[in-house]
Amino acid sequence: MKDSNNNRISIPLPTIRRYPDYLRAIRAMIDRGEKRVSSVILSEELGLDPVLTRKDLAMAGVAGRPRLGYPAVELAEAIDRALGWDSMTDAVLIGAGSLGHALLGYKGFLGHGLRIVAAFDNSPNLIGTLVHGIEIQSLDAIPEFVCKLNVKIGILTVPDTAAQSCADILVSAGVKGIWNFATARLEVPKTVKVVNVDLAQSLAVLSHQIVR
Amino acid sequence: MKDSNNNRISIPLPTIRRYPDYLRAIRAMIDRGEKRVSSVILSEELGLDPVLTRKDLAMAGVAGRPRLGYPAVELAEAIDRALGWDSMTDAVLIGAGSLGHALLGYKGFLGHGLRIVAAFDNSPNLIGTLVHGIEIQSLDAIPEFVCKLNVKIGILTVPDTAAQSCADILVSAGVKGIWNFATARLEVPKTVKVVNVDLAQSLAVLSHQIVR
Numbered sequence: 001m002k003d004s005n006n007n008r009i010s011i012p013l014p015t016i017r018r019y020p021d022y023l024r025a026i027r028a029m030i031d032r033g034e035k036r037v038s039s040v041i042l043s044e045e046l047g048l049d050p051v052l053t054r055k056d057l058a059m060a061g062v063a064g065r066p067r068l069g070y071p072a073v074e075l076a077e078a079i080d081r082a083l084g085w086d087s088m089t090d091a092v093l094i095g096a097g098s099l100g101h102a103l104l105g106y107k108g109f110l111g112h113g114l115r116i117v118a119a120f121d122n123s124p125n126l127i128g129t130l131v132h133g134i135e136i137q138s139l140d141a142i143p144e145f146v147c148k149l150n151v152k153i154g155i156l157t158v159p160d161t162a163a164q165s166c167a168d169i170l171v172s173a174g175v176k177g178i179w180n181f182a183t184a185r186l187e188v189p190k191t192v193k194v195v196n197v198d199l200a201q202s203l204a205v206l207s208h209q210i211v212r
Numbered sequence: 213m214k215d216s217n218n219n220r221i222s223i224p225l226p227t228i229r230r231y232p233d234y235l236r237a238i239r240a241m242i243d244r245g246e247k248r249v250s251s252v253i254l255s256e257e258l259g260l261d262p263v264l265t266r267k268d269l270a271m272a273g274v275a276g277r278p279r280l281g282y283p284a285v286e287l288a289e290a291i292d293r294a295l296g297w298d299s300m301t302d303a304v305l306i307g308a309g310s311l312g313h314a315l316l317g318y319k320g321f322l323g324h325g326l327r328i329v330a331a332f333d334n335s336p337n338l339i340g341t342l343v344h345g346i347e348i349q350s351l352d353a354i355p356e357f358v359c360k361l362n363v364k365i366g367i368l369t370v371p372d373t374a375a376q377s378c379a380d381i382l383v384s385a386g387v388k389g390i391w392n393f394a395t396a397r398l399e400v401p402k403t404v405k406v407v408n409v410d411l412a413q414s415l416a417v418l419s420h421q422i423v424r
Contacts, residue, residue: 011420013417016417016420017413017417019416020395020410020412020413020416021395021397021413024372024395046397082420083416083419083420084419084420084422085416085419089419089422098313098314098317098318099314099318101310101313101314102310102311102313102314102315103314105310106310106311108411108412109415112412112415112416112419113419114415114419153418153419153422160236176422177418177419177421177422179414179415179418183232183236185233185258185259193418193421193422195414195415195417195418195421197409197411197414198232199320200232200320200324201229201232201233202391202407202409203321203324203326203391203407204228204229204231204232204295204297204324205225205228205229205407206365206389206391206405206407207295207296207297207301207324207325207326207365207389208223208228208294208295208296209389209405209407210296210301210364210365210388210389210405
């Protein structure tokens with residue numbers, strides 16, 4: 001969404017977090033042949049407050065019309081754009097252990113605008129091997145690679161003890177964001193965004209609820 | 213934590229989400245030879261409000277003493293118990309694709325009280341094969357296995373389209389919680405807890421912030 005001066009308007013994070021769910025539901029409607037989307041039906045399908053849904057959709061910058069709703073394809077494209085999923089962002093992955101392997105093999109990220117273009121590890125046993133068609137390179141090769149290809153995102157699937165030093169390498173090399181699967185909390189400059197995927201935290205919530 | 217009638221007191225989810233971080237920090241202190249933990253130092257290390265940290269630790273049921281702080285080992289054990297990580301909970305995994313493979317190979321869950329005891333898939337190519345020492349079984353085998361071994365947790369690493377039907381199988385078989393890695397939202401009875409690990413949502417937050 002842009003304001004009258006053509007600057008991007010910042011969309012709140014809770015809205016951004018709901019966008020993938022909206023997108024999935026809208027695409028399912030498009031697949032069923034629907035041309036228009038009603039925010040009320042969409043909110044019911046996702047179990048959300050209709051007022052909240054209308055606000056969320058308005059942030060994407062597509063106008064809904066009373067009774068007619070939103071043009072489905074246009075709305076999906078607008079959300080895609082807001083998420084930055086309309087164009088591919090290149091990423092490198094550090095840590096080609098079991099989780100790294102899985103992420104390298106997961107094609108679903110392409111649909112979310114993320115393309116993993118290289119992978120790095122410090123294990124001599126892994127360096128030079130191919131994982132899902134990507135050659136594992138030595139950590140030494142990171143700075144030149146990231147800089148030359150202007151890679152924006154680093155994915156960290158290393159053990160906790162290596163997370164900060166690998167994050168430092170990525171930051172020096174110039175990435176703008178780190179997707180951190182290690183449980184260690186990273187210290188990075190404010191200009192670099194970190195999003196943590198903390199499986200231990202998620203498991204904590206589940207096991208605590210079951211134990212009770 | 214238990215009340216005067218020996219009933220477990222419910223700990224709020226935000227506290228539970230912070231517990232793994234506390235635990236990691238306290239264990240590092242114990243490794244450094246420290247016998248007592250100060251809530252102020254702990255809160256500083258994790259970047260939290262000291263009042264919040266004191267409340268969080270109180271919920272675990274261990275008393276801190278002015279100036280002396282908390283007994284380190286006792287505190288770690290109490291948090292472990294609150295999380296249900298002091299004893300092993302058995303889990304089964306459905307969906308032995310790339311993410312399923314990775315989770316089967318990840319030994320870190322054992323430290324969080326989770327033991328994956330069986331894995332299931334509907335692909336004839338996978339059934340009967342061994343993945344990290346666990347034999348992949350047919351989906352048909354789920355009900356008997358879960359019931360006989362009284363398995364409490366089901367892990368879903370299946371495609372979105374299969375998520376609900378696999379959740380239904382798990383619920384009928386008697387699991388109490390589902391750790392859902394599919395992006396589909398599951399409908400389950402209120403007695404069954406679902407925790408979603410939504411990588412698309414996490415990626416949405418990161419790519420939106422970088423695109424801006």
